[in-house]
Amino acid sequence: MNVLVVYAHPEPKSLNGSLKDFTLRHLERAGHTVQVSDLYAMNWKASLDANDSLERLSSERFYPSSESKHAFENGLQSEDIAREQDKLKWADAVIFQFPLWWFSMPALMKGWFERVYAYGLAYGVGEHSDARWGERYGEGRFAGKRAMLVVTTGGWESHYSARGINGPIDDLLFPIQHGMLYYPGFDVLPPFVVYRTGRIDDAKYAEVSEALGRRLDTLWTSAPIAFRAQNGGAYAIPALTLRDDLAAGQVGFAAHIARADEGVDEAAEEATEEVKQRAEANSSTMSIA
């Protein structure tokens, strides 16, 4: 399989650098083909701006989304952006690896998403109707691909636990996993998180890399997070609020993950399956300018 590793850390000799190298070796030994986007090494341009296209639709005023659409549709994107989109198209799975800085990804990686996620590729896909609100959250151009976060943090696991002061790690990662990965169609695997990075000695490193290896071995088989598909009947359209009988009375991010003990809603299941097939058909004919 083809795996893209998008990676952001300024120091190759860091724990992150070692884990990234481990990932490459491990996947290649297992017979996979790997490409790496090492954003610091590439001197990736972080800021989305008017220089991201070769020719502006409007020179009067810069509208990020309409310029992105124009450039994407007409092969006018900056070359660094088009190259990353080609890697995404090629990949069967994408691993995003980064240190958690101020409770999110480094600016450089955020800028990768802002620039590479063009209108027509990652958003602004599909039609709006009474039954559908575009192709997103469970469908979209990346349907059929898998994504996984590999994250390191200096804090303790308890600080990121259900009642830990930093907030639960799953909630901190929700805007990324749900908002940036599930949104354009990825199946998102549970994250691999390394805590308390200041205390990683050789023994602990061996343990961490072994655990990461196991996750890489099951990249194709482990169950993705059960985020709810937008157009499968779970959400009212266009309000996009969760149906009252699903996670009844619950608010917050966790409500958007289906629980194993939830009764199966056959109509919604069918709609989701249909949506998924269409998404995969779209995905295979996708052409990136």
Add this chain to the structure above:
Amino acid sequence: MNVLVVYAHPEPKSLNGSLKDFTLRHLERAGHTVQVSDLYAMNWKASLDANDSLERLSSERFYPSSESKHAFENGLQSEDIAREQDKLKWADAVIFQFPLWWFSMPALMKGWFERVYAYGLAYGVGEHSDARWGERYGEGRFAGKRAMLVVTTGGWESHYSARGINGPIDDLLFPIQHGMLYYPGFDVLPPFVVYRTGRIDDAKYAEVSEALGRRLDTLWTSAPIAFRAQNGGAYAIPALTLRDDLAAGQVGFAAHIARADEGVDEAAEEATEEVKQRAEANSSTMSIA
């Protein structure tokens, strides 16, 4: 009072640009002094890296936090960083204004936090003991200052409601409001959020700017979000998990906000007050190299 506006949008003629200009005029008319950090106009460097200090502590390997500490303590920070820290020191309140891109702030602003928030200034402050885990979450160098987000988004308000598909806006902003603003000591005011920016005509703009004006008029008097102080007794040290009797049984971000109907815990209140006084004393003697 002194107000710093940290602002990130690539187009001056955008809705964001207009609201930023409105904010400046409105605050100045009310007699306040305003400085703006217009990150796009400043061509702000987004990536935290080894060039952020004038002299490295170690040339062998780049450790972001120890290099930040060394540079901050010894007046060796890159000049653009030191200048922003001076503005923070000067400000009584800071407004962070940005469009919500992929459910967070633009990369350029994320890079502002990563680089300006030095070790010894925004983190790595205070001692660790059985009763305290550094000065953070309710104390820290910015104690006594206020902060507020001004955020625009293309999505509908219902999409960001308690059961909306994107997740509740308060939860999406928690990593910023709690993790990046409350952490180094800011009192964080409720955010000002503009939804459905594609549909802002003149009448709607008049309404939005009037509402923003009211928020600016009450910048000094409105109640901050009641995040719980770390060292006030609400959290076990060092696990930093919330005491069982507070928000009992609740998990997720909202548990870290005290509810109005919670019984007042006098011991915790006293500890918090003491913590606050010490923080404010620290803050007034703070010197930024």
